[in-house]
Amino acid sequence: MTNAFIGADIFDGETRRSGHALVVSNGRVEALVPEGEIGAGVETRRLPGGLLAPGFIDIQVNGGGGVLFNEAPSVEGIRAIATAHARTGSTALLPTVITDRPEVTFAAIAAVEAAMAAGVPGCAGIHVEGPFLSVARKGAHDPALIRRMEDADLRALCEASVRPFLLTVAPESVSNAQIAALAAAGIRVSLGHTDTSYETANGAIAAGASCITHLFNAMSQLGNREPGLVGAALDSPDVWCGFIPDGHHVHPATLGAALRAKRNPRRLVAITDAMPTVGSDDDVFTLNGREARRENGRLTLADGTLAGSDLSMIGALRYLVRDLGFDLETALRLCSTHAAEFLGLGATHGHLRAGARADMVWIDDALALKGVWIGGAAIDLA
Secondary structure (H helix, E strand, C coil): CEEEEECCEEECCCCEECCEEEEEECCEEEEEEEHHHCCCCCEEEECCCCEEEECEEEEEECEECCEECCCCCCHHHHHHHHHHHHCCCEEEEEEEEECCCHHHHHHHHHHHHHHHHCCCCCECCEEEECCCCCHHHCCCCCHHHCCCCCHHHHHHHHHCCCCCEEEEECCCCCCHHHHHHHHHCCCEEEECCECCCHHHHHHHHHHCCCEECCCCCCECCCCCCCCHHHHHHHHCCCCEEEECCCCCCCCHHHHHHHHHHCCCHHHEEECCCECCCCCCCCCEEEECCEEEEEECCEEEECCCCECCECCCHHHHHHHHHHCCCCCHHHHHHHHHHHHHHHCCCCCCCCCCCCCCECCEEEECCCCCEEEEEECCEECCCC
């Protein structure tokens, strides 16, 4: 069936248009045309104003809907997480397994492979964050489980078939030769949870690391004589930077200044680092055997350490616009288009031009989420 969405402005990923129709057929965008050019026999759906835009893409999702991926590394767990986030506008995401025992890590990889084969809506790949990190910048990761990458780990990771595959590592625990081998195998290597120097970070980038995990958090900071990983991230025009726009992880003045300073701002990606509390009334969850609690939108372990976020992508969009002052179109690209480009999915995701998947969000002028579609299928927001 072919449908034409009319009545709302349409942002195709680059340009906002009024008086146009988004023509969708068999789960794909067929065309974006003036309303007067809708073909005969096409069923129209009139939306009462607002804006249609590409669905959000989140490259770091630890959980949602009361489910933590580490605790439920299964197709059912992924489905529950993806469903919870779809209701907040995320039409594609990377389920993220954090530092854990090897059997959990590889069960998570196998689960994502199975979920993608089964066509679970919203599951677009995997993010493995750890265990090859630095204890000095562990954040909420269990230090007892952090370790160096061994040859057997490298072989097993490179043999995994799931793509996109994002892997967060620290130079303290992974060599440049290992980074090069991972990148050559098609794995996107990100630097994070590290106390690395600027020089060492640039060496890892030269070896093949292409991203920075949650800029500013759990990493060496920007100083006047030692730029650290933050400095390397902002100074490189080639490196992608994920960041958490929730007001808890980074002060708005700091984050705003950094985003404006980034060389090649096209390589900035808003993420949530979401935990099971998103889409759930439960305020408490278990992280590697430790209790984490939500209070006033902030998630912490008992010692006060931040433990991921309670952020959704629609919440990220609102923060970017309302608190950081970005125009809506730029904020939408930060929440969708850039991530698609980073993951190598730019042909089908992150835009609403002909050939794209019909992954869409409909928002009103107050930035309230009014509708979500994945592959042209409407998502129940209740």
